[in-house]
Amino acid sequence: MKHVQRSLPAEVVRVFGPDGPHTVAEAALALAAAGLPVFPCVAGAKRPLTEHGFLDATTDPERLAAWWRVTPRANIGMPTGQASGLDVVDVDVHGSQTGFPAIHAARRAWLVDGFAWMVRTPSGGLHAYYPHLAGTEQRSWSSPAAHVDFRGDGGYVVVPPSVVQRDGEAVAYALSAVTQDRPRPIDAEALHAFVDPGYRAARRAPAVGIPVPQRRTDPTAIANWLRTVPEGGRNYALFWAARQMRDAQFDHASTLGALGPAAQAAGLTPAEIAATIRSTFRRPPAPTTPSGPTRRAEPPQAVTP
Structure with a gap:
């Protein structure tokens, strides 16, 4: 995939929001028109449907239309990092285990301010989106102990209006907040060291x-x-x-x-x-x-x- 620099398109907020497209196929095309490469994932799940996963992400409307014609309810995957111009902090929730204490502490340390928008995930967790700093590489990482992940270069996220099956119910990814300030890139290395001090060793x-x-x-x-x-x-x-x-x-x-x-x-x-x-x-x-x-x-x- 081509590494590019993009400004954050306002159209993404409309697509993610309640007044966005009515179908995932329409949303995929709208995101691509806004300059974000996307690819299909299994309907009701997060696994890629294409042979090379997020490496197949594209903004080509004909290819996208062909994918969603075959699987109309496929979820939408978006590569993170330089490929899309967006990095994502993923706050996990697994029953009683949650990443919110770690992320609240990181917020008090001014490590996660500057987000562009936030998305509520089907588990009750959170995706916080940040602009990717052009010309830099921030690799994806995971901190299981803190229940916080970072999705940058080499990663992807599932985006609204995709849905995931949880306990037999279809639960959607949904826009939950949009900043009124100027978004800023996140320092993923500093966040990783804060939530998981032993990761370097x-x-x-x-x-x-x-x-x-x-x-x-x-x-x-x-x-x-x-x-x-x-x-x-x-x-x-x-x-x-x-x-x-x-x-x-x-x-x-x-x-x-x-x-x-x-x-x-x-x-x-x-x-x-x-x-x-x-x-x-x-x-x-x-x-x-x-x-x-x-x-x-x-x-x-x-x-x-």
Whole structure:
């Protein structure tokens, strides 16, 4: 996907709000017309319907119309980070476990002000949207202990008016607040360090990440890292991991055997795994420089399990 800089389109607030389009298909086209690339997700769920997930996001109205013609009730996924010009802080709610205490503390520390708008999620949680700072990269991360996630480069979110099934009921993503001030980019690294002070040490652990380029050819290290990737970044993480093995001259069968179980443990389906690895071997090897892989070959940020 092309990395671009965008101003925040006011049209997004209308699409997300109660006076927006009546169908998800119309909303997908309206968001694309406003300059936001989108892609279809499973109706009533958050899993991508396309072969490459958020990497397939587009603003092409004909392609979008074709997707939603096949699955009219498909939810809308939007890539975060440079691809859309938007970063999202995701406050999770899982029963009695909630990220609101952590995010309230971060607000008192002035770490999450500057949002553009907020969306109530079907779980009772929150998506806070921020403008992405042009020319920078902020990788997605997850803090399970704090129940706070960040969706930036390498991630995606499901957007209004999509619905998710919860306890047999269809619950919609809904716009809940719009700022009256000028939105500002968020410092995702500072927020991560605040809500999860120990993440830096955990990220360096060999069982979690790939700390040095030399280990990118070690299938065990790559598979161990892949198991830790949270929802929203798993398809891209598998794509990156498979690319490392392909570039190290592992064949398709070896790559599938090494990464398949780890990707399934991370939450991907066998069909998604097979499609992602197959697509990796259809593409030419990543370009390199004398000092190592280019920026595009860098991995999604490792996270704590």
